Every structure is written in structure tokens, then in C-alpha cells.
Amino acid sequence: MQGGPLVNAMLSVGRCLEKLAGVRMDTYVKLLSKTPKEEYGDFGFPLARFYPRPEEVLTGLSSCVKESYVKASLVGGFLNLRFDEKEMGRELLRLMGGGWRPEMLKTERPRRIVVEHTSANPVHPLHIGHARNASLGDSLARMLKARGNEVIVRYYVNDVGRQVAVVTLGFSIIGLSPEELATRLGAKVDHAIGWVYALTHTAIDAIAARRRGDLEEAEKLAAQLARLKERGDSSLAELIVSRVASFDNPEAKLSEIMSRYEAGLEPERSSVRRIAEAALRGFMETLRRMGISYDRVDWESDIVWSGLLGHVLSQALSSKYVTKHKDATALDLMGVARDKVGEEERERLKLPKGFDVPPMILFRSDGTTLYWTRDVAYSVYKFADSGADEVINVVASEQRLPQLQVRLALLGIGYEREALNMIHYDYELVRLPGRAMSGRRGEYVTLDELIEEAKTRAAKEAQARNPELDKGAIDTIAEGIAVGAIRFSLVQAGATKPITFEVERVLRLEENTGPYLQYTFARANSILEKHGSVDYGSAEAAAYSDPDRRALLIHSLLYPLVSAKAADELRPEDLASYLLKLADIFNKWYQKDSVIREPEPGIREAKAALVELSAHVLRSGLTLLGVPAMKRM
RNA sequence: GGGCCCGUGGCUCAGCCAGGACAGAGCGCCGGCCUUCUAAGCCGGAAAUCGCGGGUUCAAAUCCCGCCGGGUCCGCCA
Numbered sequence: 001m002q003g004g005p006l007v008n009a010m011l012s013v014g015r016c017l018e019k020l021a022g023v024r025m026d027t028y029v030k031l032l033s034k035t036p037k038e039e040y041g042d043f044g045f046p047l048a049r050f051y052p053r054p055e056e057v058l059t060g061l062s063s064c065v066k067e068s069y070v071k072a073s074l075v076g077g078f079l080n081l082r083f084d085e086k087e088m089g090r091e092l093l094r095l096m097g098g099g100w101r102p103e104m105l106k107t108e109r110p111r112r113i114v115v116e117h118t119s120a121n122p123v124h125p126l127h128i129g130h131a132r133n134a135s136l137g138d139s140l141a142r143m144l145k146a147r148g149n150e151v152i153v154r155y156y157v158n159d160v161g162r163q164v165a166v167v168t169l170g171f172s173i174i175g176l177s178p179e180e181l182a183t184r185l186g187a188k189v190d191h192a193i194g195w196v197y198a199l200t201h202t203a204i205d206a207i208a209a210r211r212r213g214d215l216e217e218a219e220k221l222a223a224q225l226a227r228l229k230e231r232g233d234s235s236l237a238e239l240i241v242s243r244v245a246s247f248d249n250p251e252a253k254l255s256e257i258m259s260r261y262e263a264g265l266e267p268e269r270s271s272v273r274r275i276a277e278a279a280l281r282g283f284m285e286t287l288r289r290m291g292i293s294y295d296r297v298d299w300e301s302d303i304v305w306s307g308l309l310g311h312v313l314s315q316a317l318s319s320k321y322v323t324k325h326k327d328a329t330a331l332d333l334m335g336v337a338r339d340k341v342g343e344e345e346r347e348r349l350k351l352p353k354g355f356d357v358p359p360m361i362l363f364r365s366d367g368t369t370l371y372w373t374r375d376v377a378y379s380v381y382k383f384a385d386s387g388a389d390e391v392i393n394v395v396a397s398e399q400r401l402p403q404l405q406v407r408l409a410l411l412g413i414g415y416e417r418e419a420l421n422m423i424h425y426d427y428e429l430v431r432l433p434g435r436a437m438s439g440r441r442g443e444y445v446t447l448d449e450l451i452e453e454a455k456t457r458a459a460k461e462a463q464a465r466n467p468e469l470d471k472g473a474i475d476t477i478a479e480g481i482a483v484g485a486i487r488f489s490l491v492q493a494g495a496t497k498p499i500t501f502e503v504e505r506v507l508r509l510e511e512n513t514g515p516y517l518q519y520t521f522a523r524a525n526s527i528l529e530k531h532g533s534v535d536y537g538s539a540e541a542a543a544y545s546d547p548d549r550r551a552l553l554i555h556s557l558l559y560p561l562v563s564a565k566a567a568d569e570l571r572p573e574d575l576a577s578y579l580l581k582l583a584d585i586f587n588k589w590y591q592k593d594s595v596i597r598e599p600e601p602g603i604r605e606a607k608a609a610l611v612e613l614s615a616h617v618l619r620s621g622l623t624l625l626g627v628p629a630m631k632r633m
Numbered sequence: 634g635g636g637c638c639c640g641u642g643g644c645u646c647a648g649c650c651a652g653g654a655c656a657g658a659g660c661g662c663c664g665g666c667c668u669u670c671u672a673a674g675c676c677g678g679a680a681a682u683c684g685c686g687g688g689u690u691c692a693a694a695u696c697c698c699g700c701c702g703g704g705u706c707c708g709c710c711a
Binding site: 027030031033034035036037040044046049075076077078080121158160161162163164325326327328330350352355356357358361363364365366368370371372396397398399400401402426428429431458461462465466481492493494496497498499500502505508509510511512513515516518519520522523524526527528529530531573577580581584587588590591592594595596597611632633 | 635636637638639644645646647651652653654655658659660666669670671673674675676703704705706707708709710711
């Protein structure tokens with residue numbers, strides 16, 4: 001009975017269609033949709049497209065489907081279903097009286113799924129781009145879990161490589177720990193680290209530009225340095241800039257830090273790691289506010305130091321795809337594609353036809369490894385450590401090629417199962433109006449600032465509406481609204497859409513936003529509080545014949561199926577638009593039909609049950625999207 | 634040059650994979666609704682050659698081909 005009266009009846013029709021017309025269940029679920037006109041029925045399925053004589057099916061259906069409150073009819077090749085709201089309503093009230101509430105349908109084949117997301121480099125604070133990654137990843141993880149899968153959420157810390165070397169160099173110059181600097185700047189520790197990173201990186205680039213005679217670029221970078229200096233401590237900034245300028249070869253310094261860290265030598269082993277850990281603490285503080293958490297934090301350096309990287313590399317070196325690319329040792333991925341990728345694999349790997357995949361360089365000529373090589377080893381680790389059936393990497397779509405290269409490399413060195421079960425969930429970047437965001441230059445809107453800005457606005461509104469509430473209560477509400485507004489705005493657009501980030505748009509509190517949904521939930525909750533507990537036994541299902549109540553009833557009852565589909569298709573945006581529609585229907589009804597003031601007791605209970613039903617769906621759906629459902633706002 | 638993504642009212646987007654049974658939502662604009670469960674709401678209105686051109690089909694925003702515009706990737710960077 002987990003799907004509830006509506007969804008179960010729909011599914012029984014589906015099973016009968018499978019039997020009678022050979023229509024596959026998943027095809028049926030995909031194509032079943034609301035009818036455009038009320039007179040056709042509630043939902044329709046284009047049966048004629050799959051079966052030439054739909055009349056026969058209609059006849060067979062009546063004896064096959066046991067739920068008597070669903071009636072099928074045929075119009076223009078469409079098989080239409082209409083639900084009898086009174087009979088179905090009685091069944092619903094009986095179920096709700098027994099404690100049933102709509103929840104996502106559980107999968108029949110639970111899997112163990114790793115979701116890796118966020119994985120921001122520990123060199124600058126989280127910005128809105130990371131927030132999109134984290135919001136999508138967290139919503140996916142919540143949805144897959146609700147679907148009945150075992151989900152392990154992992155964060156991968158890229159602490160090996162040039163970026164962390166740059167920030168480490170910066171800290172070695174100023175001679176302070178990240179925490180000491182944070183105190184001195186009066187900033188959050190990851191913000192302090194970001195400042196050092198941008199300063200050091202820009203200083204290095206400025207020197208390089210000057211040395212190769214690109215004066216225009218050098219000038220631009222000098223101006224950027226001046227801006228950065230103002231945002232922090234000017235004497236420390238000058239120290240960094242002058243010391244970097246005094247180096248004969250800054251690149252050699254970075255290279256030394258990188259190779260010593262990769263080799264696990266002190267003091268780099270401790271100093272680099274300490275900075276990365278500090279940054280990560282800052283990230284986690286912010287992410288916790290956003291309601292986002294991880295089961296495991298994986299360190300890139302551990303993959304190297306544990307010997308796993310060496311092991312995977314030796315497997316790669318003994319494979320037949322080893323080749324040379326401009327003197328460097330590489331893997332011939334085109335060769336892998338030729339040998340091992342048939343039509344089915346091409347599909348699963350998302351390898352475009354006629355695609356030219358460059359070889360994957362395994363080592364730099366100085367012997368250090370590259371990010372991609374380490375990522376191959378990490379992919380193996382993710383499967384092995386979690387015993388995963390499937391790994392979902394939430395990674396921006398600009399990394400499509402490298403992600404594909406990793407899959408092909410896995411295939412080439414014998415990790416076929418891993419290669420075919422690793423999904424790149426890609427999303428488009430968030431850009432600022434008129435300019436790109438850049439961590440290297442310190443050009444970004446941090447997530448912390450954005451949350452605070454949203455919170456300030458929300459608090460103002462909340463205080464005006466609830467003058468009797470104290471500061472603490474307002475603060476809690478404002479925080480929930482801020483998080484809800486941000487998270488909802490980042491998952492409601494399809495992941496393939498590039499988002500241009502405008503503060504005004506994200507922080508809007510009106511319709512089509514997270515706060516609109518939160519507000520709807522609060523309204524529903526307010527009714528329930530005033531009404532008290534619902535007496536399902538005395539509720540009269542006849543109340544549901546009213547068109548607005550009926551629409552709310554049917555839309556709410558669709559939740560188990562809609563959410564399951566959204567989870568399977570990895571589409572949180574579908575859940576978002578379903579909830580918006582639900583809120584629209586609820587508010588429309590709310591406006592003209594009072595529950596509390598309903599004189600007829602049986603009708604009043606039925607209405608209250610309807611509020612309970614839709615409020616439950618709202619809360620459940622909002623929770624999956626990471627939008628806090630608050631009883632009051 | 635090649636691969637991938639995007640192009641739908643002034644703005645932001647849904648619908649495209651599974652062609653009909655949608656041209657839909659929100660913002661903005663114009664006009665209404667608070668002695669009644671939270672007006673962060675509701676009701677009404679104006680506003681679209683679905684980037685362009687071909688093709689397939691009884692039927693194309695949706696499929697195919699070719700263009701145009703925007704983004705992104707094609708590093709011994711991460």
C-alpha cells in the first residue's frame with residue numbers, strides 16, 4: 001500500500017497494460033500525464049501508439065484492475081483514467097487514519113550508490129558555484145536515499161597539486177598559521193586562506209607577465225593586487241608581493257612543494273595538510289548551515305601515500321595502451337575506445353561519435369603525477385571502499401572531457417565494471433553578470449556573504465510580520481528562509497542550464513521560489529494548529545467533489561510516483577516544479593474555502609485531512625530538496 | 634578547426650529524450666482583493682513568426698540535415 005490509493009491504482013492499470021498490450025511499465029509511467037481538458041479524465045496514456053486495437057484493451061482492463069474507483073475510457077487513441085474522488089477519498093481517509101502518509105515509492109532493486117559532490121579545492125572560500133554543486137549533490141543524495149538505496153556521500157579534497165602549493169608558499173612567507181591569520185583579519189579561516197591564495201597566485205602571475213614582457217597584463221594584475229591588499233592586511237600583502245618578486249623562479253618553489261608533499265616528506269606533509277584542513281573546517285561550517293553533510297572526506301594525498309596510486313599506475317603501465325605523448329608516458333585512450341567500446345558501452349560512457357580523445361598523460365617529466373591520474377586511482381577507491389554498485393560524480397560540465405578520459409582509462413586498465421557504472425552528473429556553471437568568477441584572482445561572491453545577505457532581508461520581513469517574536473526566533477526563521485531561497489534557486493533550473501547569478505533574483509521571496517513553498521507550508525501548518533487533530537473516522541469524502549479540493553487531493557496523491565521518477569532520473573528540478581504546482585493549487589483553494597470556519601463537521605474534518613495530506617507532501621518534498629520546512633514564518 | 638551544452642513573450646525558465654492532448658509558469662507591466670485559517674497570498678488583463686532555412690510525417694517547439702548566435706572543452710593546470 002506504500003503508493004497510496006491513487007498511485008497504486010495507476011500502477012495496477014500499468015500492470016494490466018503490460019499483460020494485455022505488452023506495454024512496458026516504465027514506458028507507461030513515463031508517458032502517463034495529466035489530460036489537457038477535464039472532460040477527458042484525470043490522466044491519459046497514448047495507447048494507440050503502442051497497440052493497434054485499444055478497444056480490446058479497454059474491455060480487458062475492467063476485469064483486470066481491482067481498484068473500482070478508477071475508470072478508463074478511450075478518446076482519440078488515448079487511454080484516459082478518471083478517479084472517483086468520493087470512493088478513493090474514503091479509502092484515503094481510512095489509510096490516513098491508520099497513519100499512512102504519501103512518501104516516495106521505494107525501489108524494487110536497491111543499490112549502493114556513492115555520490116561525490118562539492119569537492120571544492122581548499123584554497124578559497126566556497127562561492128555560489130560550489131553552492132550549486134553542493135545543492136544538486138545533496139538533493140540527489142537525499143532523493144536516492146528516500147528511494148530506498150544505500151547512499152554514501154563523499155567529499156574529495158584536492159590537496160595534491162599546484163593550487164595548494166601556491167597557498168602554502170604564501171603562508172610560509174607570512175609565517176602565520178591559517179587560524180592566526182584569520183584572527184588577525186577578523187575573518188573566517190577559509191576566507192583568510194582565500195585571501196592569501198589570491199594574493200600569492202596573482203603576485204606569481206604578475207612576475208611572469210612582467211618577465212615575458214606583457215606589460216598590459218602586468219598592469220592589470222598589479223591593479224588586482226592593490227584591490228586584494230585593501231581587503232586584507234596591507235603589510236602582509238606587501239610582504240607576499242615583495243618576497244614573490246625576489247624569487248628567481250617561483251615555479252621551481254611550487255614544484256618543490258608539490259613533489260615533496262606528494263612524496264610525503266616533512267615539513268610539507270604537515271604544513272600543506274594543516275592549511276587544507278583549516279580550509280575544510282571553514283567549508284563544513286558553511287555547508288552545515290546549508291543542511292549539507294558528508295559520510296566520508298577523502299584526501300587526495302591519502303590516495304597517493306597509501307600506495308593505491310602506485311598500484312593503479314603499475315596496472316596502467318602494464319596495460320597494452322601505454323604510449324608516449326611528447327616524451328611523457330601516457331595512455332592511448334583512442335585505442336581503448338577502439339577495442340573496448342561497442343554501441344552499448346558508447347551509450348553508457350557517453351562517448352560522442354567521432355570524438356577525438358587525447359591520450360592521458362600519466363606522469364609529468366619530473367615524475368610527479370597529474371590530477372587525472374590520481375582521479376583514476378580515486379575512482380577505483382570509491383568503488384572499493386564503499387562496495388558501491390554505482391558512483392555519481394557531481395562535476396561541472398566543463399570537465400566532461402577529463403571525466404570521460406577517467407572512464408576510458410578505467411576501462412583500459414581492467415576496471416570495466418567501475419568504468420561503466422560511474423556517472424558524471426554534469427551541470428553548467430554559475431556566472432556573475434558581466435564577468436567570470438575567479439578564485440585565483442579573488443573574484444567571487446562567497447556563499448557566506450550570500451547567506452548573510454539573504455538572512456538580513458528575510459529577517460526584516462519576518463520581523464515585520466511577527467512583531468511579537470523575539471530576536472532568536474526571528475533569527476531561526478530568517479536562516480531557514482535564506483537557506484531555502486538559495487538552495488531552491490540552485491536546483492529548480494535544469495542542471496544543463498547555465499545560471500547567471502543575480503543576487504536580487506535568488507533572494508526574491510515571491511512566487512516560484514523556495515520561500516513561496518515554505519510560506520505555503522507555514523499556512524497549512526497554521527490551519528492544522530488551529531484545527532487540532534483530524535478525526536478521520538468522521539470525515540466525509542463527499543467533500544472532495546469540489547473541483548479545487550479534488551485538484552489538491554489528486555495532485556498531492558501523485559507525490560509517491562513523481563518523486564520516485566525524479567529520483568530515478570536524477571532530476572531534482574522535476575520535484576521542484578511538482579511542489580510549485582502543489583503550492584499553487586493549495587493557495588488557490590486556501591483563498592476561497594476556509595477550513596476552520598466550515599460549519600459542517602464531516603466536511604471540516606475532510607478538509608483538514610486534505611490540509612494534512614498536502615502539508616505532509618510539501619514537507620517531505622522540501623526536505624528532499626534541502627529547503628527547511630518551518631511551521632511558522 | 635573539432636566535440637558538447639544552450640537559444641521559447643521585455644526578463645528568468647518549463648515543455649524536446651518517449652511528435653498529437655499546451656505554447657505553459659514566474660518576474661516585470663496594467664487593473665482589482667486584507668473587520669474571515671499568515672496579502673511572502675489570490676483574481677483579471679496586455680505581451681511569443683518556439684534562433685533561421687530545409688526535410689520526414691496525416692501531424693514538428695519536439696525527430697533529421699544545414700546554417701546563425703552565446704557558452705564551454707580540446708595543457709607535462711586543478
